[in-house]
Amino acid sequence: EVQLVESGGGLVKPGGSLRLSCTASEFTVTDAWMSWVRQTPGKGLEWLGRIKSATKGGTTDYAAAVRGRFTISRDDSKNTLYLHMDSLNTEDTAMYYCTIDGSHYDTLTGYYYYYYMDVWGKGTTVTVSS
Amino acid sequence: QSALTQPASVSGSPGQSITISCTGTHNDVGAYDYVSWYQQHPGKVPKLIIFDVSVRPSGISTRFSGSKSGNTAYLTISGLQAEDEADYHCSSYSTSIALRVFGGGTRLTVL
Numbered sequence: 001e002v003q004l005v006e007s008g009g010g011l012v013k014p015g016g017s018l019r020l021s022c023t024a025s026e027f028t029v030t031d032a033w034m035s036w037v038r039q040t041p042g043k044g045l046e047w048l049g050r051i052k053s054a055t056k057g058g059t060t061d062y063a064a065a066v067r068g069r070f071t072i073s074r075d076d077s078k079n080t081l082y083l084h085m086d087s088l089n090t091e092d093t094a095m096y097y098c099t100i101d102g103s104h105y106d107t108l109t110g111y112y113y114y115y116y117m118d119v120w121g122k123g124t125t126v127t128v129s130s
Numbered sequence: 131q132s133a134l135t136q137p138a139s140v141s142g143s144p145g146q147s148i149t150i151s152c153t154g155t156h157n158d159v160g161a162y163d164y165v166s167w168y169q170q171h172p173g174k175v176p177k178l179i180i181f182d183v184s185v186r187p188s189g190i191s192t193r194f195s196g197s198k199s200g201n202t203a204y205l206t207i208s209g210l211q212a213e214d215e216a217d218y219h220c221s222s223y224s225t226s227i228a229l230r231v232f233g234g235g236t237r238l239t240v241l
Contacts, residue, residue: 047228
């Protein structure tokens with residue numbers, strides 16, 4: 001069974017940095033498009049960004065709200081996905097999930113649109129507070 | 131404030147049907163048939179129950195169905211059961227603030 005396990009969450013002061021990890025089992029992260037999603041009680045679910053599979057260049061895309069502060073990367077040797085977060089503020093307090101993305105193949109354009117979250121990890125909690 | 135608009139709560143009695151709406155814009159729900167729905171029980175991880183507007187992943191009950199009209203997507207749950215009590219979140223591919231946007235979630239109460 002494919003499993004994702006996030007780690008690295010905790011308490012961090014405003015302005016600080018944190019790196020979250022997502023380790024996969026029964027699955028190779030380099031072969032997939034993967035995302036980070038967070039959830040806060042007040043704002044619900046929020047997509048943060050994604051990394052494409054290695055065969056598609058392994059490039060990244062981010063939501064406007066975190067672009068420039070958050071960075072997604074991957075260590076293929078450790079089969080692990082990362083989310084590096086800088087300049088954290090209290091609004092970044094949330095549960096953070098990594099996901100494996102699913103796609104729709106558009107027969108007209110020949111493109112795969114990776115847009116939904118097929119498999120979710122159990123999440124790791126980040127609290128930003130002084 | 132979420133990009134997609136869902137009712138905060140809906141309720142129904144066992145055996146009844148309910149429908150949850152998810153309203154977006156011409157940049158997301160209205161432009162693409164790339165809508166997904168997630169079920170989340172309290173304290174649990176979200177679970178994919180619908181993608182491509184109306185497709186159920188393997189193992190998801192046929193009591194769950196999805197549809198779309200214009201800028202609004204719908205999730206219908208028929209034959210309500212106590213185990214359906216959960217939060218339901220919609221999501222769509224988007225060309226606005228993010229490649230994917232979510233609704234604020236709808237709490238379903240089975241009376």
